[in-house]
Amino acid sequence: MSNPKYAKRLQKELLDLRNSPPTGILIDEAETFDRWVIGIEGMSGTIYQGERFKLQFRFNSSYPLDPPEVIFIGNVPVHPHIYSNGHICLSILYDNWSPALTVSSICLSILSMLSSCTEKTRPADDSFYIARAVGKSPKDTRWMFHDDKV
Amino acid sequence: MDDNMLAQLVDLGFDITVAQLALEQTNGKGLDAAIEFIYSFSEPSKLSSQKSNSNVTPTPTPPSSQQEPSGIRRSNSKNKSTSFEPISPQVTHKVLKTSRKSVKESVDSNVSYEDNDTSLEYNDTDEDYDEDYYQDVDDYEFDIPIHDALPKSNTVIQASDIIHTALKEIEKISSITETTPSAATILLQHFQWNGNKLLERFYEDPERVITQAGIKKINEFHTGKNLSDDCMICGDSLDDSNGCYLSCKHYACKECWANYLRIKIQEGESIGICCLGFKCPNVVPDEFINRVIPENYNKFLERLAQTYVEKNPNMRWCPTPNCGNALKAESQAETTAQCSCGFRICFKCNQESHVPADCAQMKTWKKKCEDDSETANWINVNTQDCPKCQSAIEKNGGCNHMTCKKCKHEFCWVCLGNWIGHNKCNTYNREENSNKSDTKKQLERYLFYFHRYNTHEQSKKFETKLRTDAVNSMIDFQNRKDKRWIDVKYIEQSTEVLIQCRRTLKYTYVFGFYLPDGPEKNLFEYLQNDLERTTEKLSGLLEKMNESNSMDVKEITNLASTKLHHLLSGVEEGFLGH
Ligand SMILES: [Zn+2]
Ligand SMILES: [Zn+2]
Ligand SMILES: [Zn+2]
Ligand SMILES: [Zn+2]
Ligand SMILES: [Zn+2]
Ligand SMILES: [Zn+2]
Numbered sequence: 001m002s003n004p005k006y007a008k009r010l011q012k013e014l015l016d017l018r019n020s021p022p023t024g025i026l027i028d029e030a031e032t033f034d035r036w037v038i039g040i041e042g043m044s045g046t047i048y049q050g051e052r053f054k055l056q057f058r059f060n061s062s063y064p065l066d067p068p069e070v071i072f073i074g075n076v077p078v079h080p081h082i083y084s085n086g087h088i089c090l091s092i093l094y095d096n097w098s099p100a101l102t103v104s105s106i107c108l109s110i111l112s113m114l115s116s117c118t119e120k121t122r123p124a125d126d127s128f129y130i131a132r133a134v135g136k137s138p139k140d141t142r143w144m145f146h147d148d149k150v
Numbered sequence: 151m152d153d154n155m156l157a158q159l160v161d162l163g164f165d166i167t168v169a170q171l172a173l174e175q176t177n178g179k180g181l182d183a184a185i186e187f188i189y190s191f192s193e194p195s196k197l198s199s200q201k202s203n204s205n206v207t208p209t210p211t212p213p214s215s216q217q218e219p220s221g222i223r224r225s226n227s228k229n230k231s232t233s234f235e236p237i238s239p240q241v242t243h244k245v246l247k248t249s250r251k252s253v254k255e256s257v258d259s260n261v262s263y264e265d266n267d268t269s270l271e272y273n274d275t276d277e278d279y280d281e282d283y284y285q286d287v288d289d290y291e292f293d294i295p296i297h298d299a300l301p302k303s304n305t306v307i308q309a310s311d312i313i314h315t316a317l318k319e320i321e322k323i324s325s326i327t328e329t330t331p332s333a334a335t336i337l338l339q340h341f342q343w344n345g346n347k348l349l350e351r352f353y354e355d356p357e358r359v360i361t362q363a364g365i366k367k368i369n370e371f372h373t374g375k376n377l378s379d380d381c382m383i384c385g386d387s388l389d390d391s392n393g394c395y396l397s398c399k400h401y402a403c404k405e406c407w408a409n410y411l412r413i414k415i416q417e418g419e420s421i422g423i424c425c426l427g428f429k430c431p432n433v434v435p436d437e438f439i440n441r442v443i444p445e446n447y448n449k450f451l452e453r454l455a456q457t458y459v460e461k462n463p464n465m466r467w468c469p470t471p472n473c474g475n476a477l478k479a480e481s482q483a484e485t486t487a488q489c490s491c492g493f494r495i496c497f498k499c500n501q502e503s504h505v506p507a508d509c510a511q512m513k514t515w516k517k518k519c520e521d522d523s524e525t526a527n528w529i530n531v532n533t534q535d536c537p538k539c540q541s542a543i544e545k546n547g548g549c550n551h552m553t554c555k556k557c558k559h560e561f562c563w564v565c566l567g568n569w570i571g572h573n574k575c576n577t578y579n580r581e582e583n584s585n586k587s588d589t590k591k592q593l594e595r596y597l598f599y600f601h602r603y604n605t606h607e608q609s610k611k612f613e614t615k616l617r618t619d620a621v622n623s624m625i626d627f628q629n630r631k632d633k634r635w636i637d638v639k640y641i642e643q644s645t646e647v648l649i650q651c652r653r654t655l656k657y658t659y660v661f662g663f664y665l666p667d668g669p670e671k672n673l674f675e676y677l678q679n680d681l682e683r684t685t686e687k688l689s690g691l692l693e694k695m696n697e698s699n700s701m702d703v704k705e706i707t708n709l710a711s712t713k714l715h716h717l718l719s720g721v722e723e724g725f726l727g728h
Contacts, residue, residue, distance in 0.1 A: 098427065
């Protein structure tokens with residue numbers, strides 16, 4: 001984080017997350033303002049119940065004017081909008097980003113995306129996409145958003 | 151094949167290959183049938199040679215019951231034809247119409263132009279050029295005027311002019327209708343930027359015009375208010391110097407609002423920039439922008455003015471980086487437009503003009519190229535080994551007629567065949583590849599077409615540089631006294647024609663890829679090969695440009711124009727169109 005004005009905002013977000021974390025959301029790593037790892041837990045009553053996943057956040061100096069880069073690392077949930085390389089097809093992370101969104105609200109959106117899913121499948125174009133996205137940020141992909149309801 | 155008939159056809163002035171094809175296609179039904187066949191796939195005047203004073207009357211294309219679907223008319227021609235061009239019902243895969251002048255030309259490459267008055271007729275729609283040419287060249291009567299390869303029916307408008315004009319219009323409407331610049335822009339868009347019509351209606355019934363255009367009341371806003379909440383973006387506290395919000399009460403500090411608005415304007419937004427609240431649909435009023443980022447307000451107004459192009463169905467921005475010109479066509483029905491920077495755009499899909507392939511074919515083709523990009527990667531475009539001495543050859547020009555520096559072997563860059571005796575490298579040979587598996591065959595067929603598509607694109611890149619050099623040397627020449635502008639103008643024109651040919655050749659490989667085998671394809675490939683050979687010749691000449699070959703360059707340029715025209719009209723009319 002090179003912009004001190006916005007470092008303050010991340011500091012505040014971090015404090016909020018530490019003090020009153022939403023259910024199912026836990027800070028794994030937040031030593032720097034460049035990269036955070038946040039753990040999320042599949043909610044009970046959903047097909048991901050009890051499963052733990054890790055989200056990696058990368059912030060650039062324009063955050064929160066620019067969205068953070070958010071991907072799953074390690075165990076990637078099997079979901080029709082999540083590619084096996086961890087990239088997530090979710091419009092608020094790209095085109096529909098708003099600076100009013102926070103790390104916590106992103107995590108909640110992703111949890112809700114997991115919760116509404118009824119069948120564990122990979123996106124139809126998974127192998128094609130991951131072959132082309134090697135070494136790239138999901139922010140460089142021009143996403144055609146799948147149905148946001150699922 | 152009846153050699154006698156063939157001889158007669160050649161005597162009548164037809165190209166031997168055309169004659170052979172015609173006889174094949176008509177199964178030797180007789181001379182008349184063959185002639186009729188030739189005329190049926192091409193404009194009559196194009197195939198009769200100069201030397202032929204024959205009494206063969208061109209057979210007019212018979213009227214067809216089927217009419218052109220979208221009512222596209224050919225324009226830009228003095229002998230404008232208002233009748234529709236017939237389309238052969240069998241030809242389903244393509245009929246692309248482009249506006250094109252009628253050409254009275256010869257296919258015979260040996261034709262000399264000295265006493266050829268038809269080549270002057272060709273110029274009759276090219277006002278610009280005519281003027282320059284005739285003003286300055288009383289003593290150049292022997293010279294050859296260069297034709298435009300493809301017509302240009304659009305106007306090119308400089309970026310600064312557009313913004314200026316549009317801004318003036320916005321200001322005017324804004325002050326008369328007492329609306330904000332955004333609202334005035336919306337009103338103008340509603341009336342397709344016809345300010346007079348807008349005002350006429352506005353004077354009749356102002357309320358109605360405002361409501362119909364969907365202009366809403368200006369939202370209440372504050373740009374300096376002491377608030378108990380903190381900035382929702384950075385967390386700073388908000389006081390009467392920096393507390394900003396709209397009626398939706400999404401509080402943020404002036405600096406965050408400023409950063410947010412600057413990004414939006416940078417990204418090209420102007421009308422209807424929304425509040426920074428998540429999914430908040432509240433539109434930021436112009437005056438709010440003016441107060442928060444006064445230093446960027448003009449940029450914002452410019453963005454409004456840019457919609458003059460973006461929302462105008464007859465206009466397009468030139469996609470060339472840093473060009474900034476806008477292209478205005480006479481109507482929406484136009485298929486292509488040409489920029490002064492050399493770029494030619496497809497008006498339908500906003501990509502580089504891709505005649506003879508159509509937009510749908512391009513879409514499928516590009517998808518295919520993306521999918522197969524790994525496989526096609528092995529095609530190293532700029533280095534290959536000399537097929538004779540194996541020394542590595544780097545390509546640094548557009549021409550595909552290569553001469554190895556080491557062993558002087560002349561070969562074709564595309565197929566690596568010997569240049570001597572090389573006359574056809576555009577036809578994919580099924581038989582040669584028949585012992586391979588289906589997938590392998592399909593892949594090789596695709597690679598065959600892709601390789602040629604790619605090579606022409608590479609050549610075009612080199613040749614575009616040639617054109618830039620030509621323009622520069624023209625400026626150079628103008629500053630020197632020993633040359634007149636007219637002496638060098640032709641270099642620019644020739645490189646222009648060369649690029650047109652190159653671009654078209656590139657896309658003929660897309661068109662050809664999707665064209666089913668058959669007599670039609672044979673004719674298409676004949677014309678394609680013809681254009682290809684002439685184009686390589688022109689490219690070679692232009693690379694070795696010197697004062698003594700100017701006549702050659704001009705001749706070959708016009709020949710290339712003609713071949714290009716033959717190919718495109720062949721495609722346009724359907725090769726076997728009846
Ligand atoms: Zn702020
Ligand atoms: Zn709002
Ligand atoms: Zn341009
Ligand atoms: Zn197109
Ligand atoms: Zn060699
Ligand atoms: Zn070849």
